[in-house]
Structure formats: structure tokens, C-alpha cells
Amino acid sequence: MQIEAIQTFLVVVRLGSLSRAAEQLNVTQSTIAGRIDALEDHLRQRLVNRSKKGATPTAAGSVFLRHARQIVENWQLSQQKLILPHGLSMMFTFGCTFDLWTGLGERIYKLARGLDEGTAFQVQCGSMAAMTEALESGLADAILVPGPLSRPNISCQHIYTDRLIQASSTDRWAVKWDPGYIRISYDENFDAQHISHWPDDNIAHATIGHPDWGLRLLLQQGGSAYLPERLVCEHFACGRLFPVRSSPVFERPCYFAWRSERLADFPWIPGLLHEAEGLL
Numbered sequence: 001m002q003i004e005a006i007q008t009f010l011v012v013v014r015l016g017s018l019s020r021a022a023e024q025l026n027v028t029q030s031t032i033a034g035r036i037d038a039l040e041d042h043l044r045q046r047l048v049n050r051s052k053k054g055a056t057p058t059a060a061g062s063v064f065l066r067h068a069r070q071i072v073e074n075w076q077l078s079q080q081k082l083i084l085p086h087g088l089s090m091m092f093t094f095g096c097t098f099d100l101w102t103g104l105g106e107r108i109y110k111l112a113r114g115l116d117e118g119t120a121f122q123v124q125c126g127s128m129a130a131m132t133e134a135l136e137s138g139l140a141d142a143i144l145v146p147g148p149l150s151r152p153n154i155s156c157q158h159i160y161t162d163r164l165i166q167a168s169s170t171d172r173w174a175v176k177w178d179p180g181y182i183r184i185s186y187d188e189n190f191d192a193q194h195i196s197h198w199p200d201d202n203i204a205h206a207t208i209g210h211p212d213w214g215l216r217l218l219l220q221q222g223g224s225a226y227l228p229e230r231l232v233c234e235h236f237a238c239g240r241l242f243p244v245r246s247s248p249v250f251e252r253p254c255y256f257a258w259r260s261e262r263l264a265d266f267p268w269i270p271g272l273l274h275e276a277e278g279l280l
Contacts, residue, residue, distance in 0.1 A: 003075050005039040006068045008032055009047060013065060016054045077122075077139055090265055092116070095124040095131040095143035099186065099211050100254060103230035104160060105144050108256070108276050115268040115275075128187070135257060141266065142258035146187060149257045156257040159276055163229040164190065166247040167215075167236070169222035174247040180223025183207040184214045186252065193250045194226070226250065 011021045012032065022029040033050075040047050047061035057065060077093075094112065096105035105125075113121055124131070124140060128147060134140035136151060149156045164186070166174070183204035208214040214225045215232065224244060235241040256276070258269055 002035075002039055002042060003072065005035040005042075006071055008035040009039055009061075010065075010068055010072065012036065012048060012055050013057050013061070016056065018050065018055050021055075074137075074139060077124075090118075091120045091122060092142075092266060093122045093124060093134075093140045095126070095134050095140035097128050097131055097145050098125050099228075100144050100146060100162070101125055102212055103228070104162070104254065107279065108144060108159075108272070111275055111279070112268075112272050115272055116266065119266070135259065138259065141262045142256065142269065144254060144256055146252050146254055147189075148253075148255050153260050154257055155260045156255050157273055158253055159256040159273060160254040162252040162254055164226045164250040164252060165229050165232065166224055166244040167218065167227050167232045167241045168224040168244045169218060169241060171242040173245045178224045179205065180221075181205070182214050182217055182223055182225035184211050184225055184227065185209045186211075190226075190250060190252060193248075197248045 008021065008025065011024060012018055015021050015024065018032045018036075019029050022032045025032070036048055043060075043064070045060040045064070046058050047064055049056045049058055049061075092112065094105075094109055096109075105123075109121065109123060124134060126134070128145045131140065131143040131145055132149060135143045135149075135154065144159070146162070148158070168178070169180075177198075181204045183206065185207060206217065208217060208225075211227050211231060215227055215235075218225050218227075219235075219240065232241055232243075236243060256273060263269060
């Protein structure tokens, strides 16, 4: 695998110049050109347009760019797994979707660390698709996601049900439509539940892709939003926010999935699930 050439390609595209890339990488411009040539020969595609004005990706280069970033990221993750901190024998990589980390993924991570002090831990966050791919490829040992997985050699267990409550900056009953409503993008299952209760012809003035960001915006400007109970319970208790009375509560089941063969290295996973179910 031509990791060095791929890394060079990324630097050239980012800087838009072979000469500037050579300066940053502390090599000659001919070395940069040679690496790009070798990569293009290997892929049998021209990746970079080179001229006196600079360097830009070709159509094929633009397509390859996304894959190049993923290849380098995966390579770096693999290196981290092989180079462990002093005194630690293994690396456990835990993946979690962005929306489940606060108050849920972080608690599972802390529980796991307490069960295995001789292992180094690495946390990855991303979309469900990214976390699923990481688990299937072996870049993650276990993941926390808002949906079940059915894959060969992957074990999956329901661990928690996220209750999504309409939280408001004012103490009130449910209304047909709140002009200050902030729509949080969760997933298709949430969208289906949401549409069944709220008319889709009333579009929210703001749509946010992350519940933590939605909570911050709600606290700053007021209005209402469907947020996980784990995020808003403290705000309910102190009167900063209020649960909207008679508003439906939606549920998102959360699952812990892990590579089955990793139980040999991490036999504490069943115990982790048992403790997590009792704590959560």
C-alpha cells in the first residue's frame, strides 16, 4: 500500500502546489512529483492537473480524494493499535454515534475502563454508518448505536432506550405548532414517529443535526425541541427548561454491538453490559 504517496497526494491537493507540498514535507519537488506519478501509475488514472499556476485534482482525483482520506485515517488508527502506552498490553477501540455519547456512551466508556485497567482505550465517534463500517472492518472492537445490527461474527444486545421528550423554555401544554420549534435530525425511525404526531406541512424554522447543539441553541434563544431525557433532566430539575405537558414521548432503542471473536481478549464485555443495564 502506497501510504506515503497517498499522504503526499492529500498534501498537494490541500496546498494546491507541488512546490509548497515539497516545502511542508521537507523533500524535493521532484520527489513529490515522483510519488504522484507512482500513485497515478498504480491506479492507472491521472489524479492531479499540474501547471505553472499550481496543482488541482482531476475528476478522478476528486473521486479518489475521499477514499484517500479514509485510507490514511485507517492506517493511522492501525498504527495506534500497534503502538501501546507503556505497561498496557492491548487496545480496545469503542465507537459511538455522535448523538449517544453525552450521558450514555461516556458512561459505558468509564465502566469499561474500570473493568480493565491493563488495556488502552480509544474512542471513535461518527454516524451509524461509519461506526458500523468500523466494526465490520475491525477498526472498532465494539460500538454503541441507535439500531440493531445483524452481521456474521457480530454480537448485538439492546442496552438502553433513549426517551426523547419535547423540552420547552416555557412551562406550557402542547400546542399544534410552536414557531420557536427546533427540529433535531435523529434518524428515519424518529422522523416516522414525529410525522405521525406532528403535521409535516409546518416546517421548523431551524433544523439541527446534533442534540447537544440543539440543547445549546434552545437554552440560548428559547423555543422547544425533542431532546434525550438524559440531556435535559438536570435542566428540568432546576427550572431552566420544562417538559411540554401532553406532548408525546418518542423512544429510540440503543444497542451495544461487538466483534464476537474479541471476547477472548476482552472477557469482561458481558459484565460490562450487565453493569451498564443496572446503571443506565
